[in-house]
Amino acid sequence: MKSFENVRGMRDFLPDDLTKRKFVEGRVRDCFRSYGYEEVETPVIEYLDLLSARAGEEIRHRMFAFKDLGGRNVALRPEMTASIARVIATKLRLEAKPLRIGYIANCFRYDNPQMGRYREFWQAGFELFGSRSLEADAEIITVNNDLMKRLGFSDFFIKIGDVRILRGLLGSERINESDQSAIMGLVDKRKIKSVISFLEERKVSNDCLKTVKKILNLKGTDYQRIVNEARKILTQSEASLKALNDLETVINLAQLSGVETPFLLDVGFARGLEYYTGMIYEIFVSDLGIALGGGGRYDGLVELFGGEHTPAVGCAPGIDRIVLAMEKKNLFPASLGATDKVLVIPVSEALSAKALEITAILRSNGISAQNEVTGRSIGAALSYADKKGYSYTIIFGPRELEKNCVTIRFMKTKEQKEVLISEIADNIKHS
Amino acid sequence: MKSFENVRGMRDFLPDDLTKRKFVEGRVRDCFRSYGYEEVETPVIEYLDLLSARAGEEIRHRMFAFKDLGGRNVALRPEMTASIARVIATKLRLEAKPLRIGYIANCFRYDNPQMGRYREFWQAGFELFGSRSLEADAEIITVNNDLMKRLGFSDFFIKIGDVRILRGLLGSERINESDQSAIMGLVDKRKIKSVISFLEERKVSNDCLKTVKKILNLKGTDYQRIVNEARKILTQSEASLKALNDLETVINLAQLSGVETPFLLDVGFARGLEYYTGMIYEIFVSDLGIALGGGGRYDGLVELFGGEHTPAVGCAPGIDRIVLAMEKKNLFPASLGATDKVLVIPVSEALSAKALEITAILRSNGISAQNEVTGRSIGAALSYADKKGYSYTIIFGPRELEKNCVTIRFMKTKEQKEVLISEIADNIKHS
Numbered sequence: 001m002k003s004f005e006n007v008r009g010m011r012d013f014l015p016d017d018l019t020k021r022k023f024v025e026g027r028v029r030d031c032f033r034s035y036g037y038e039e040v041e042t043p044v045i046e047y048l049d050l051l052s053a054r055a056g057e058e059i060r061h062r063m064f065a066f067k068d069l070g071g072r073n074v075a076l077r078p079e080m081t082a083s084i085a086r087v088i089a090t091k092l093r094l095e096a097k098p099l100r101i102g103y104i105a106n107c108f109r110y111d112n113p114q115m116g117r118y119r120e121f122w123q124a125g126f127e128l129f130g131s132r133s134l135e136a137d138a139e140i141i142t143v144n145n146d147l148m149k150r151l152g153f154s155d156f157f158i159k160i161g162d163v164r165i166l167r168g169l170l171g172s173e174r175i176n177e178s179d180q181s182a183i184m185g186l187v188d189k190r191k192i193k194s195v196i197s198f199l200e201e202r203k204v205s206n207d208c209l210k211t212v213k214k215i216l217n218l219k220g221t222d223y224q225r226i227v228n229e230a231r232k233i234l235t236q237s238e239a240s241l242k243a244l245n246d247l248e249t250v251i252n253l254a255q256l257s258g259v260e261t262p263f264l265l266d267v268g269f270a271r272g273l274e275y276y277t278g279m280i281y282e283i284f285v286s287d288l289g290i291a292l293g294g295g296g297r298y299d300g301l302v303e304l305f306g307g308e309h310t311p312a313v314g315c316a317p318g319i320d321r322i323v324l325a326m327e328k329k330n331l332f333p334a335s336l337g338a339t340d341k342v343l344v345i346p347v348s349e350a351l352s353a354k355a356l357e358i359t360a361i362l363r364s365n366g367i368s369a370q371n372e373v374t375g376r377s378i379g380a381a382l383s384y385a386d387k388k389g390y391s392y393t394i395i396f397g398p399r400e401l402e403k404n405c406v407t408i409r410f411m412k413t414k415e416q417k418e419v420l421i422s423e424i425a426d427n428i429k430h431s
Numbered sequence: 432m433k434s435f436e437n438v439r440g441m442r443d444f445l446p447d448d449l450t451k452r453k454f455v456e457g458r459v460r461d462c463f464r465s466y467g468y469e470e471v472e473t474p475v476i477e478y479l480d481l482l483s484a485r486a487g488e489e490i491r492h493r494m495f496a497f498k499d500l501g502g503r504n505v506a507l508r509p510e511m512t513a514s515i516a517r518v519i520a521t522k523l524r525l526e527a528k529p530l531r532i533g534y535i536a537n538c539f540r541y542d543n544p545q546m547g548r549y550r551e552f553w554q555a556g557f558e559l560f561g562s563r564s565l566e567a568d569a570e571i572i573t574v575n576n577d578l579m580k581r582l583g584f585s586d587f588f589i590k591i592g593d594v595r596i597l598r599g600l601l602g603s604e605r606i607n608e609s610d611q612s613a614i615m616g617l618v619d620k621r622k623i624k625s626v627i628s629f630l631e632e633r634k635v636s637n638d639c640l641k642t643v644k645k646i647l648n649l650k651g652t653d654y655q656r657i658v659n660e661a662r663k664i665l666t667q668s669e670a671s672l673k674a675l676n677d678l679e680t681v682i683n684l685a686q687l688s689g690v691e692t693p694f695l696l697d698v699g700f701a702r703g704l705e706y707y708t709g710m711i712y713e714i715f716v717s718d719l720g721i722a723l724g725g726g727g728r729y730d731g732l733v734e735l736f737g738g739e740h741t742p743a744v745g746c747a748p749g750i751d752r753i754v755l756a757m758e759k760k761n762l763f764p765a766s767l768g769a770t771d772k773v774l775v776i777p778v779s780e781a782l783s784a785k786a787l788e789i790t791a792i793l794r795s796n797g798i799s800a801q802n803e804v805t806g807r808s809i810g811a812a813l814s815y816a817d818k819k820g821y822s823y824t825i826i827f828g829p830r831e832l833e834k835n836c837v838t839i840r841f842m843k844t845k846e847q848k849e850v851l852i853s854e855i856a857d858n859i860k861h862s
Contacts, residue, residue, distance in 0.1 A: 004481055004517055004736045007505050010474035012518050018470055034794050036772055036801040039449055043441035043551050044475060044507075044537065045495070050435055064476070066497035069541045074438050076475075086435055087443050096818040098804055106475065110500045120474050131804040135783055139802065146794075256784050258791040305435045341467055352566055353687050360689040363465050363577075370467040371570065373529055373562040387527040 009111070009119030019337035020323050021122065025104050027150045028124040028317065035143045037102035037126050042083035044106070048073040051082055053304060054275035057185055062110040064119075076108035080125050081275065081301065081314065088129050089307025097130025097310070104319070116290070116324040126295075127314035129302065134246055136313050137279045137297060138253035144283060144293055144315045145259045151322065152331035153285060156292075157221070157262045160281040161269025162247050163296070165230070168239030169211060173204045187270040192216055211236070216268035223251060223265035230267045243278070250279055275301045279313070285325050292325055293317030340391040342369040342428060345382070347397035349375045354401060358394065358421060365425035385411060392428055440542070440550030450768035451754050452553065456535050458581045459555040459748065466574045468533035468557050473514035475537070479504040482513055484735060485706035488616060493541040495550075507539035511556050512706065512732065512745065519560050520738025528561025528741070535750070547721070547755040557726075558745035560733065565677055567744050568710045568728060569684035575714060575724055575746045576690045582753065583762035584716060587723075588652070588693045591712040592700025593678050594727070596661070599670030600642060604635045618701040623647055638667070647699035654682060654696035661698045674709070681710055706732045710744070716756050723756055724748030771822040773800040773859060776813075778828035780806045785832060789825065789852060796856035816842060823859055 006012065013021060032039055048065050055063075055078060065075035077083055080103055092099060103125045111117055126143050128136050141158065148156055163184060170180050179202065186195045195216070199209055214233050220226045227248050234240040244267075251263050261283075271280050271294065278297030285292060295315025302310035326332055342362055346355040355371050362369035372381045378395060385393045396406040400418065408427055409416045419427050437443065444452060463470055479496050486494075486509060496506040508514055511534055523530060534556045542548055557574050559567050572589060579587055594615060601611050610633065617626045626647070630640055645664050651657045658679050665671040675698075682694050692714075702711050702725065709728030716723060726746025733741035757763055773793055777786040786802050793800035803812045809826060816824045827837040831849065839858055840847045850858050 004478075004520065006474060007476050007478055007499070007503060008501065010476055012474070012522060013472040014518070014522060015469035015471055018472055022470075033770060033799050034797075036799055038446035039453075040446055041444040041449055041452075043437065043443070045438050045441055045539075045551065047435070047438055062500070064497075064499060066495075068438070068495060069493075070439065072438060087445070089435065091443060091445060096815050100801070108476075120476065128804070133783075133804045133806060135787065135802055135804045138787070139804065142791075253784065253787060256791075257787040258795070339464060352564075353684065356566065356569070356684060356688040360573075360687075364689070366465075368464050368467055370531070371566055373559070373564045373566045373570065375564060384527050 009113040011118050011120070016337065020326070020332055021319060023332065023336060024151065024319055024322050024326070025124070027147060028102070028104055028319075030150060031126070031143050031147045032102040034146070035100065035126070035139070037100040037143075039102045039104070040084070040087060041103065041105065042077070042080070042087060044076055044108075045074050046077055046083055046086075048075045050086060050305065051075050051077060053082060054273070054301060055079070055082070056181075056272050056274040058188075058272050059109060064108045064110060077105070078109045079107050079273070080105050080123060080316065081127070081273070081298065082305075084125070084127050084314075085298075085301040085307070085312070086305050088310060088312075089302045089305040093307055098136070099129045101127045101129065103127075116321055118320065122319035123316045124319055125314060125316045127312060129310050129312045131313075132299065132311035134249045135253055136311075137246075137250045138257055140295055140313050140315045141250070141254045141281060142257040142259055144295065144317060145254070145261050147317055148261075148283060148292070151326060153325070153329070155286045156283055157264050157286060158259075158281055158283055159264045159266050159269065159291075160247065160251065160279065161266045162243040162279050163270065163276045164243035164278055165215065165234065165240045165267055166212075166270065168237040168243060169208065169215070169234060171239060172237040173202075173208045175199075175202055175204070181274050184270045184274075185272070187216065187268060188272050207236070218268060219264060219266040221262050221264050223263050224248070226265045226267060247279060271296065281315075283317075285329070288325055288328065290321055290325070291318070292321050338389070339368050340428070341389070342367055342392045342394060343372060343381070343385045343388075343390045344369060344394045345372040345378055345385075347378060347395065351396065351398070351401070354396070358396075358406065358424070361421070362425060362428070367425060367428055382409070394424065440544040442549050442551070447768065451757070451763055452750060454763065454767060455582065455750055455753050455757070456555070458578060459533075459535060459750075461581060462557070462574050462578045463533040465577070466531065466557070466570070468531040468574075470533045470535070471515070471518060472534065472536065473508070473511070473518060475507055475539075476505050477508055477514055477517075479506045481517055481736070482506050482508060484513060485704070485732060486510070486513070487612075487703050487705040489619075489703050490540060495539045495541060508536070509540045510538050510704070511536050511554060511747065512558070512704070512729065513736075515556070515558050515745075516729075516732040516738070516743070517736050519741060519743075520733045520736040524738055529567070530560045532558045532560065534558075547752055549751065553750035554747045555750055556745060556747045558743060560741050560743045562744075563730070563742035565680045566684055567742075568677075568681045569688055571726055571744050571746045572681070572685045572712060573688040573690055575726065575748060576685070576692050578748055579692075579714060579723070582757060584756070584760070586717045587714055588695050588717060589690075589712055589714055590695045590697050590700065590722075591654075591678065591682065591710065592697045593674040593710050594701065594707045595674035595709055596646065596665065596671045596698055597643075597701065599668040599674060600639065600646070600665060602670060603668040604633075604639045606630075606633060606635070612705050615701045615705070616703070618647065618699060619703050642667070649699060650695060650697040652693050652695050654694050655679070657696045657698065678710060702727065712746075714748075716760070719756055719759065721752055721756075722749070723752050769820070770799050771859070772820070773798055773823045773825060774803060774812070774816045774819075774821045775800060775825045776803040776809055776816075778809060778826065782827065782829070782832070785827070789827075789837065789855070792852070793856060793859070798856060798859055813840070825855065
């Protein structure tokens with residue numbers, strides 16, 4: 001029956017999958033602690049208006065939007081930045097700044113499901129509010145870079161740009177903000193021809209057209225050379241030149257903070273979200289070709305949601321993609337999720353009361369212990385213990401109980417040993 | 432602007448709120464480990480049919496249901512048991528049984544918001560599949576009881592009953608299953624008069640009417656006396672008598688497993704969900720009057736979703752209500768969420784590069800360290816450090832740097848101390 005399957009694009013995390021995701025989340029929380037980001041959670045359901053305000057066309061049309069039973073136009077969050085900015089604009093309005101906020105959250109987009117892309121997906125985030133300094137930009141890159149290293153990635157690079165470079169150039173040709181956003185959207189999708197015809201329609205100068213074509217292809221890991229070339233091309237826009245200088249400084253500051261990862265400077269870089277106002281970046285594992293995270297500066301968002309003007313910069317590592325990349329690179333520890341467990345098996349159901357007592361003793365000693373609750377044969381129970389990865393079984397009948405004893409079976413070696421009930425815990429802990 | 436508020440019934444977890452919830456979740460996961468429950472996660476969005484199948488009228492009308500962009504009738508899960516049963520019926524169909532599954536998940540119901548009740552709320556769950564034994568029932572009660580103790584609750588009790596008692600009686604009067612479910616729903620809401628008129632319409636015997644009235648009011652903590660009285664009343668139904676015997680055994684087995692909590696046996700007990708087929712229970716903190724969790728046996732659900740016949744018993748501690756009760760009872764540790772953090776403050780922005788280096792050193796020593804990223808005065812930065820609960824600040828200017836030194840300020844005592852940069856970590860760790 002169809003209704004008893006997963007809805008298309010949705011997935012279950014079975015124990016092994018979940019253990020992997022929780023491992024990544026654990027490392028994210030280590031970074032929260034180390035860098036001083038305080039974790040918050042916001043609701044899955046928000047007003048559609050809030051989520052649409054600066055989401056960008058691409059995402060706006062892929063939201064799970066509906067009316068709730070009270071007739072409110074709501075949607076499931078497609079990303080977290082709008083919700084976090086709302087919290088900063090309202091409940092945390094009076095908090096001392098800078099304010100470092102972290103989150104780990106499921107988000108929802110009606111995308112075409114494909115390898116590693118689901119309609120419910122998990123993102124982490126680090127958001128730094130209240131600093132317009134370039135150290136703040138560098139900090140966000142540093143924490144994301146650190147997370148990658150803590151997860152075990154070695155061969156990755158950081159693609160970096162600044163939306164002010166292209167926007168500055170367009171602004172100097174009097175292209176308005178909304179047209180700028182449309183163009184940035186096309187650039188993000190690398191629809192270069194459409195960008196050019198859009199600009200031709202808007203009758204920009206030939207010089208400008210040439211400059212746009214050049215910077216859309218200007219990128220490289222030799223970032224100082226790229227900056228110098230871009231400076232020569234972008235003379236007509238003060239804003240673009242300022243952005244280039246800032247980018248160079250941010251990279252230097254990140255390096256001072258310990259980032260040894262190569263930077264790929266992409267002068268014509270754009271990202272799907274409309275709210276960015278400065279530096280933007282994405283982290284790529286060299287041979288995988290998908291971004292495992294990215295972020296940027298978004299100084300206008302908190303104000304847009306009714307807060308004070310609050311400069312902000314943040315990043316969103318993609319948990320699902322990280323898990324996928326770690327699987328491909330074999331980065332999960334071999335012993336991940338393994339616990340020593342004990343299965344307690346009485347030889348007859350008549351002894352199950354005693355089994356419950358023994359299990360309770362083991363648990364109170366901090367040992368993971370379960371009862372055989374089916375009444376099947378010892379052979380069947382032992383085969384179950386094998387399948388489920390039990391390290392120990394405890395077997396006993398009336399003969400053992402007379403002596404206050406049980407038999408411990410070490411499942412790997414198949415060795416057995418008779419011990420006093422009062423000494424089970426010691427035998428298991430020290431084996 | 433209204434759209435920038437929370438949608439009615441939704442809430443944000445600010446850092447302190449979230450720390451509390453995570454503390455409770457941590458204890459739940461301790462119980463997962465101790466009792467061998469493997470954690471899974473299922474999607475927030477499921478087919479409406481799946482979620483409606485056995486949810487009960489009450490919940491069915493309060494779901495967040497909508498069509499997705501592909502025209503599918505879906506809803507946000509109002510509880511987790513249906514989703515978990517779906518996973519058991521499909522992806523875990525071939526797993527060795529018994530299978531112990533745990534979850535911590537947000538669920539959604541369009542209820543009237545009130546103290547401690549939100550439209551997005553958090554539930555944990557322990558579900559034991561593949562055992563029809565009474566030890567399994569006892570295990571579920573034991574783990575829930577143990578969770579309460581690990582959280583620090585002392586004065587609570589377990590209200591217990593069995594749906595087969597009332598259903599058995601109704602069945603012996605040839606009331607069909609669907610009418611039985613309607614009656615159980617009325618009993619759950621304690622609409623006793625409606626129960627009686629429903630039965631009168633169905634023309635049940637006067638004896639039966641009398642019996643129903645009696646058992647709907649038969650309850651007490653002296654559970655052996657209650658069982659004996661109920662036995663005298665329920666002679667006409669074998670099923671009811673069997674259920675009473677089983678209840679007595681389950682209570683005894685739970686006590687053997689270490690449960691010392693009083694049991695309130697409620698012979699006329701019903702719960703809102705339709706899928707229960709045997710023992711049901713709820714845990715109450717004595718002076719708060721709200722259930723902090725509950726559960727029961729539901730042997731038919733996996734089969735209903737296309738799986739093999741799989742006996743099942745489970746419980747769902749309510750995370751939100753537990754947090755609320757712990758706040759009222761002052762059960763959270765005083766130091767919850769406290770970390771020793773260091774704020775690094777250069778006397779001028781020109782030294783911020785050096786500050787980044789120092790912070791990086793501290794982090795690589797496992798210390799939570801942040802940079803002052805605003806360029807404000809030292810006085811302002813110190814006042815910020817106070818507000819945000821920093822344990823230490825590190826201050827330095829050109830004079831200190833010449834000697835490779837910084838000043839550590841211990842924020843609580845306001846003491847200061849000049850130390851070598853290479854010795855900061857040691858001074859902080861050992862202070």
